[in-house]
Amino acid sequence: MSAGFLTAELLSHQQKVLRLYKKALRQTIGQNGRNLLDQRYNCLLVRQRFEKNRNMSQIEAQTALADGEEECYKYTNPSPLCFPNSVGGTAYMRYPPKQDAMIDMWHPFEKAQFPHYFAVRDIRKREHLERYDKMVEEYNKKQKEGVEV
Known part of the structure; x- marks a missing residue:
């Protein structure tokens, strides 16, 4: 019997950076509510920060990634953006699948x-x-x- 909850996935540095970027964008969108201009502006600022760190050496990139993950955790929204049909959303399992x-x-x-x-x-x-x-x-x-x- 395999323990599915114990599986760990090895991620490359690029995958970690992409996941951090996506998480930062989601937090930015969640913090700005429905103000699309502020959302877009802050998303561009996030993109600019990632582009600035694009051509770093491997050691610098790893420390920047760790700092970015720390900062992302520090500014985590207490009520994060949640899509309606995803787990925890308002429409999740609204129409449960038929047996x-x-x-x-x-x-x-x-x-x-x-x-x-x-x-x-x-x-x-x-x-x-x-x-x-x-x-x-x-x-x-x-x-x-x-x-x-």
Whole structure:
């Protein structure tokens, strides 16, 4: 069993700088509210600061990145900009996805209107159940052998 929450991703310096730039822009936009002129002006100032540090040596660039991350953390907005459909947004899960099992409850007359779809669906369900049974058998077999999964 893998621990998905423990995975760490190695980032290059360029990726770290890009993420810091995006975070700084999001904070700038969040701090300026709906004033588009101030947003644009402050975003240009952020871009200018990043462009100024473009041609640094590797050591200077790493220290500048650390200072930038510190500054970004220092000026973090207590109520950050959040998109409506993202986690924590006002419209997140407003229309939750329908459960696939609901389609199994359709009346046969309703299913008869879409014969091709339900024929393919039955095949896919059967294949899925076979793969699942096979996976469970392999897991139980490894458990009996004492192999950690």
